[in-house]
Amino acid sequence: MESEVNDIKGVVFDIQRFSTHDGPGIRTTVFLKGCPLACSWCHNPESQSAHYELFFNKKICIDCGSCNKTCPFGNAREILQDSELRKEKCGSCLLCANVCPANAIEKVGKIYTSDEIVSEIEKDLPFYENSNGGITISGGEPLLQYDFTIDILKKVKRKNIHTTIDTSGFASKEKFLEVAPYVDLFLWDIKITDENLHKKYTGAPLNPIIENLKVVDLYGTKTILSLILIPEVNMNDQHYKAIANIYSDLINVQGIRLLPYHEYGNSKNERLGIMNHDSYSEPTDKEMSDACKAIQKINNQIKILQ
Numbered sequence: 001m002e003s004e005v006n007d008i009k010g011v012v013f014d015i016q017r018f019s020t021h022d023g024p025g026i027r028t029t030v031f032l033k034g035c036p037l038a039c040s041w042c043h044n045p046e047s048q049s050a051h052y053e054l055f056f057n058k059k060i061c062i063d064c065g066s067c068n069k070t071c072p073f074g075n076a077r078e079i080l081q082d083s084e085l086r087k088e089k090c091g092s093c094l095l096c097a098n099v100c101p102a103n104a105i106e107k108v109g110k111i112y113t114s115d116e117i118v119s120e121i122e123k124d125l126p127f128y129e130n131s132n133g134g135i136t137i138s139g140g141e142p143l144l145q146y147d148f149t150i151d152i153l154k155k156v157k158r159k160n161i162h163t164t165i166d167t168s169g170f171a172s173k174e175k176f177l178e179v180a181p182y183v184d185l186f187l188w189d190i191k192i193t194d195e196n197l198h199k200k201y202t203g204a205p206l207n208p209i210i211e212n213l214k215v216v217d218l219y220g221t222k223t224i225l226s227l228i229l230i231p232e233v234n235m236n237d238q239h240y241k242a243i244a245n246i247y248s249d250l251i252n253v254q255g256i257r258l259l260p261y262h263e264y265g266n267s268k269n270e271r272l273g274i275m276n277h278d279s280y281s282e283p284t285d286k287e288m289s290d291a292c293k294a295i296q297k298i299n300n301q302i303k304i305l306q
């Protein structure tokens with residue numbers, strides 16, 4: 001039997017229990033910090049940096065001035081509301097967060113060991129068994145913290161728990177092949193199918209994402225394609241046709257999830273001091289339903305999942 005040499009550490013920004021949207025059944029979703037993409041519509045902008053950082057919630061600040069008094073620069077409030085000042089000055093010393101009486105400054109990100117994650121997951125074993133659920137590792141991009149992710153997967157798989165990875169698809173082919181034996185399902189994000197637009201909006205090339213998808217498909221792992229739909233960006237027939245082509249090339253794909261863009265990333269951006277973030281409109285229910293029909297009109301064999 002393979003011995004446990006290490007208890008690897010990783011940075012986690014959230015653990016959601018009783019999740020029903022991140023794979024089959026009832027799941028525990030572990031959100032890891034760090035992403036190689038920088039999508040301008042990201043719902044979880046606090047996932048992008050691999051390090052811990054601070055949320056500042058101006059709405060609950062009572063303006064007591066304690067943070068400014070303790071900050072080495074004397075102006076914590078100003079620093080926390082300006083992403084450039086944060087980069088320039090803030091060393092994330094947490095002194096301001098420790099003295100804030102209103103909890104308006106919150107640390108995002110916590111170090112866990114893989115054993116601690118497995119212990120968290122085991123709390124909900126009866127729910128997984130009754131619902132065919134399991135664990136989902138999400139992010140950020142789970143493979144950015146590759147050693148941590150594969151360590152969790154190996155430990156969880158030994159307990160016969162279903163494993164899902166929610167991935168941007170952007171990591172080396174070798175890493176995908178190494179985790180694949182421990183993954184039951186990949187939720188595979190495809191944001192935009194035009195190569196130039198993909199680079200423009202996400203900062204990363206599209207091609208490796210599609211090539212990696214084919215690699216895990218050929219390996220035999222199940223996938224579900226996750227499409228975030230944003231009216232100004234990708235709700236058009238050209239995108240749907242490209243998605244249908246990608247889908248047709250896959251052997252083990254289980255279906256497509258259509259996910260409407262939500263504006264709630266905006267307030268998170270502001271809490272990170274990013275005030276000049278991009279804004280998009282949320283698709284209406286009718287636009288989502290039209291997108292579903294448009295994809296099935298191109299190929300009625302495509303399974304759209306709820």
Ligand code: SF4
Nearest residue numbers: 071090092093094096
């Ligand atoms: S984390 Fe430290 S340096 Fe940054 S604003 Fe707070 S007190 Fe100032």
Ligand code: SF4
Nearest residue numbers: 061062064065067100
């Ligand atoms: S310590 Fe907290 S409540 Fe007081 S001014 Fe700073 S952020 Fe606001």
